[in-house]
Amino acid sequence: MSEQINTYTVSIYTENNVGLLNRISAIFQRRKINIESINSSISEIEGVTRWAIVVVISDEGIRKIIGQIEKQVEVIKAYYHTDDQIIYxxxxxxxxxxxxxxxxxxxxxxxxxxxxxxxxxxxxxxxxxxxxxxxxxxxxxxxxxxxxxxxxxxxxxxxxxxxxxxxxxxxxxxxx
The missing domain is CATH 3.30.70.1150 (ACT-like. Chain A, domain 2)
Known part of the structure; x- marks a missing residue:
């Protein structure tokens, strides 16, 4: 049975450190996953940056990606959501x-x-x-x-x- 492919919006809360974007994008690159869009901004929490990354990937793949992202020292928390779970x-x-x-x-x-x-x-x-x-x-x-x-x-x-x-x-x- 083939796994379901979905569009996911990944929300990543991080410290604002040089080089983190490169390491995060490398996680997607190693798995040959194209980033459809990426946005970085301040978040609702002072001193914390929030990224929104859109990818098309399998359910299992997104869980693995989130696990890899959360291993980065500067990452506070990462979430993933399908389009019906967000307002965008x-x-x-x-x-x-x-x-x-x-x-x-x-x-x-x-x-x-x-x-x-x-x-x-x-x-x-x-x-x-x-x-x-x-x-x-x-x-x-x-x-x-x-x-x-x-x-x-x-x-x-x-x-x-x-x-x-x-x-x-x-x-x-x-x-x-």
Whole structure:
């Protein structure tokens, strides 16, 4: 019986140390697992960094990866979640020729229908910002592509769990 493959969001709480990203990514690389997206930011706990890493992997594989990640000295705790266990978003920016904004009502309709926000309008271009899940961003990309996208960039996934992680309680006990 083949094992179920899922998209997982890995949340890693760490100390903010040089070289840790390299060691964590090497764990995925050794197992030939592609990282779909990665985001690093401060967390709800002062002095603790939180990473969100998205991977497509088997159930057994994710458990092994989490075990390897938690062996890193600077890692406080690592969790993994399926998409139905989290609330997540990505953001993106589109740079498009300005004349389209003023001359083509279809662009205005696309902006409105996708809840995009105009970030800036310059003489030669304008920039749109869109937040949503991967599919929503891909729809917006497909709709804007025929008009000519000058530049496009998308962030990594950011996510919060539906259930409490209790990481703050864990850290309080750890520091006591």
């Amino acid at each position: 978003q990505e953001s993106c920016l589109f740079k498009i020729k300005s004349d389209l904004l003023f001359e083509d009502d279809q662009i205005k309709n696309i902006i409105s229908a996708n809840h995009a926000r105009i970030v800036t309008v310059e003489r030669d271009f304008f920039v749109l910002e869109v937040s949503g899940n991967k599919n929503e961003i891909e729809v917006m990309y497909r709709e804007l592509k025929p008009f000519g996208i000058m530049q496009f960039v998308r962030s990594g996934r950011i996510a919060v769990t539906k259930e409490e992680l209790k990481i703050s309680t864990l850290l309080q006990a750890f520091s006591a």
